[in-house]
Amino acid sequence: MTDSPPDQPGGPTLLPPHYHLMGIGGIGVSAFARLLAARGVRVSGCDAAPSELTAELEREGIPVSVGHDPAHVAGVDVLIASEAVPKSHPELVAARAAGVEVRPRMALLDELLRAGPSVGVVGTHGKTTTTSMIAVAMAGAGLDPAAFVGGIVPEFGSNARVGAGPFVAEVDESDRGFAALVCETAVFTNAEDDHVGGNQATYWETVEEQHAAFARFVGQAGRVLLCADWPGLGELCAGARERLTYGRADGADYRAVNLRPDAEGTTFTVEYQGQRLGEARVALPGTHNVLNALAALAVTHLYGGDFGQAAAALAEFRGPGRRWQRVGQLNGALVVDDYAHNATKVAAAVQAARQTGRRVRVVFQPHRYLRTQQSWPRLADALMDADEVLLLDIAAASEPPIPGIHATLISDRMTERGHAGVRYLPDRAEVVRRLRETATGGDIIVTMGAGDVWKLSRELAGVRA
Known part of the structure; x- marks a missing residue:
């Protein structure tokens, strides 16, 4: 006895394809997950650690596993992975061995754009x-x-x-x-x-x-x-x-x-x-x-x-998250968070802060050793128009340190060029204490960078991170 054709009553039910997304807690991959789910696709994912985004996805009915495991690809039709994931990664190896299609993120975006x-x-x-x-x-x-x-x-x-x-x-x-x-x-x-x-x-x-x-x-x-x-x-x-x-x-x-x-x-x-x-x-x-x-x-x-x-x-648009995001106030000072991390973006963010007419106080976290090595003079120059700059250590973003590359390259250049308000202040508690003691209603405080400096803006404004 043969099965009935799948499109006839009584035939076997065809399940939608199952997509599994590695790094699903990332800002881009989580968006893919939502768009795929809206198209009726079965979606699951995994990431190294839980986050607010992974919790939101689970509330939306998208299962998320913490950690990476070859077992994740069992029963999966398509595995989505960034090109940054090594081809030797156990999940990718298991997927290829099981005949699962491994598709890079950009191939998925191309499919959506061409549709x-x-x-x-x-x-x-x-x-x-x-x-x-x-x-x-x-x-x-x-x-x-x-x-x-x-x-x-x-x-x-x-x-x-x-x-x-x-x-x-x-x-x-x-x-x-x-x-x-x-x-x-x-x-x-x-x-x-x-x-x-x-x-x-x-x-x-x-x-x-x-x-x-x-x-x-x-x-x-x-x-x-x-x-x-x-x-x-x-x-x-x-x-x-x-x-x-x-x-x-x-x-x-x-x-x-x-x-x-x-x-x-x-x-x-x-x-x-x-x-x-x-x-x-x-x-x-x-x-x-x-x-x-x-x-x-x-x-x-x-x-x-x-x-x-x-x-x-x-x-009425107030900007996406981390792009000139008004977080709250501290002693009447406006607290803003911005993703600016290269010289052009930093200069634009400082110019935007100046437009408010307030005293501009920046907490800047350089991002990546390589980027800092390539552009620290430009970063220093981009920050010169701020009234005060409190400089954190470099956010490594998984990069190994580069000898001689340090946040003080930026502060030293600014000091040499005559800026009297720049300080290297790697102790975050001291940054918060200083700003809490000195912030006034005429200030704008901008936390700036692509790392985790945004957490300081929440702490300063008394907003839950």
Whole structure:
């Protein structure tokens, strides 16, 4: 007796494919888990340690195992793993032995981007904020975007949004596989030299190699929307099928003009090819956030969303987690946390803090020995406009120390250049004590870096971490 065909009543039930995600507690992988689950896929995952994100996933019905074990791949159809995971990892070895498909994260993102109308946001800085703004603007304008974001978007309460489309995704250039992705619209914010050098599995050997990957990505897209204010992007987009530009520069297709900054953000006028679209506001300080918002309004316009509704949604946007995140207050001082960790981002965050009109007090944690080795003079220069800088030790992020590379390289250079308010203060308890004793209502305290410096902002503001 043979089984009935699976699509006939009484036939065997076909289970949806089972995806297992390694490192599911990561900000990007957890978003994949949510998007897959929304498509009806069976999803499970594992990570080295439990976290708030893994607890949220379990509450959403996605089982998470603590630790890594070859037994995790039993009954799994697809194993998702970052390219940073060694090919000799026991789970990957067990998966290959069992005939389980091992798929890198970028292959999964490529599948999602190719499934329908899609927007891929790429660049060295501003990807998380710009992707969040695009999704928020589209949703506000009456569209129903799906979104994949490298941060928690307050409007969605998540790093993913389930919607009918278009699909809006942050594309991480630190993963070398990004160059092969194909999307309908590429948003290209900028290109610098981050994630270059060293022995990181996903880093680029040279900046030229990385920039060639940017060029390949935008050349494969249906069209590219590039920032006209960033030097050199035009050359990298020479092979694009269709080019549109945004920025403050003369001749940009989408222009932000008549900027009116204040302590809380910036109001500006948006023009499209010389014609006024309307007024907009971003409730985050800094010129870089004007450009991020302009990109979001441009994309929403390209996909037929209502400009006024999109602008109204962006005016209420307060930023994704760890991107100019207002945490609370200390003695009347505003406490903000920001992910800024390379020189350009640090300079932009300091400029945003200056726009508030308050005394700028920064707690900075350098990130990675290699990055510090490559850029400590630029980091020091980027911090010079802060009134006070309290410098923590370098966050290793699993890198071994490099002889001679220490946070005091930054503080010594700042002192040599005449900054009287910089102090190397590795004792976190002393940082908290000093700020609690001296903070006033005229201050803004910004915890800054890609490591765990964010915990200090919560401690200072009396917010549960």
